[in-house]
Amino acid sequence: MKKIQILVICNHEEILQTIIRLINNNEKWNATGTADVEKAIELFHQHKFDLVLLGSGINDRDENKLRRIFTHQDPEIKIIQHFGGGSGLLSNEIEAALSDNEGGNFNVIDDPFKK
């Protein structure tokens, strides 16, 4: 069975490792993670991902750069903000993004910090 490939980018190393572990606990998902923005871009060029999770410590400039590069390469890529791996939201965030649902009056794919 082909696994869903998820790229996790998070500046907090311990949280990054927690998220990777939690994602990989799900037999349907596989996580690749990095704290480094340039490494993330390199990984995205080298591999096909289904979903990108942006985590803590990514500043606005880097986030905009990542979104621009990723969507240019793959206009269908889903990029979502996550809020910490042990949060109880991780599965929700991933499931909602993959199901392409617009939950409630908020599209989970949107960035809640975007004005």
Next chain:
Amino acid sequence: MANTVLHKAATRGHANHGWLDSYHSFSFANYYNPERIHFGALRVLNDDTVSAAKGFGKHPHDNMEIISIPLQGDLQHEDSMGNVAVIKNGDIQAMSAGTGIFHSEFNKNKNEQVKFLQIWIFPNKKNVEPRYSQVTLNVDDRHNKLQEILSPNEKDGEVWIHQDAWFSLGKFDKDLSVEYDVKKKGNGVYAFVLNGDFSIDGQQLNNRDGFGIWDTDKISIKANSQDAEVLLMEVPMNV
């Protein structure tokens, strides 16, 4: 004209793990309902009961404002910032996860459950320095009136968070009415009944019902039972 959404108590997500019995007003963990993701900046409202001497082991959060309100019993909190504290019934705790923190929450009591609300709000600023605060509330200040317990501003007697949000608690005698003025244009209010029965803008509400109202300046609240208690959470709707 105001818009509303009603979440009856029995329609919440529910997970019973033995040591933890949790009701989710919004999608959380294994409860996923695309119609119940959030109410504006209010993302999580969990109504938790934790068994004696049990709790949540060390886990991370980032970029979220996390508020805990014990309703019965006490909760021991420890975090990666070095804070160790007991949050008692009558307290409110607010934690800005910001760039990332780890924390644990345990029922300190060996003989009694702890019941508490865990509430998560999207912040208005990313990657802030993590911070923690806790306040003991004066229960007399909410008898037959609304007591502000959280706001965006640092004030005595309440906690603050990185968001244009205001929380209030009230405990009312039967038939008492009050009005709540929305503090910021564009905000909505999510009312959560902690005990008893209310009418809020004409909607009948019972124990643990949730009711969200937006596109209004003012909300009318009437207690339909003695010692009725309600938590009002005013949050930005445009997130």
